[in-house]
Amino acid sequence: MTRIATFNVNSIKARMANVLAWLDEFGPDIALFQEIKSTEESFPRMELEAAGYNIAISGQKSYNGVAIFSKTPLEVVHTRLPGDDGDEQARYIEAVTETDAGVLRVASIYLPNGNPADTDKFAYKLAWMERLIAHARDLLALEEPVVLGGDYNVIPQGEDCHDPAAWQGDALFRPESRAAFRRLLALGYTEAFRTLNPHVRAYTFWDYQGGAWQNDRGIRIDHLLLSPQAADLLTDCKIDQKPRGRPKASDHTPIWCELAAA
């Protein structure tokens, strides 16, 4: 059995106590992190390796930044999303590792937010999604277990937010964003949480402001997408709300899936 989690930590340095506690308690076999807000050089690597992980980093100063932690050795395949050599933003890292589920390909994804939706930030988001769709299509051709996990910054359906009306027009809920996400799934990927928990109201992000967490006014934007070969092994998928309730929490909380041994 292999557990793969994804967690937008909103700065690895500010979240060290929280992340170490989560790794110690939950101990995923593979953890995909987003928004580490750190270069590889300033990443607190040693302290986190001591928790029992191999670590691969795609870093950037101040913003973005993604990482993959694995109890098994990692072979890094990409540190940027293919399809635009001019894109410097550290939002994608892909690696291969061998677990008891077999040889497994994983990617940590920090999809652009895209707000305000009437600016070039939204165009960048949609272009980034097109590149992701193209690359995800290439990965399917490998016919191997693939898990694309991360902060997709897309609310797939109205049932994935506390108040759909409040999100009308937002880049996370715009028809174009949701349509691109559907096209990604339609390639043949399984969205683990909604597949195993139909119509369950559950969120992975709660704003720091306005008592959103206390009042459970959240959105579900962190997702785990599985290739058919990975979906065949899928046994469970849950959102772990505990880290969001801790002191100095990220505004996101982890979501994880479990794959049976091959």
Place this chain on the structure above:
DNA sequence: ATGCCGGGCGAAGCCCGA
């Protein structure tokens, strides 16, 4: 609630996030 928090940077106040 197009920023009320919270983080980075850098040493005040702006940029950014969802």
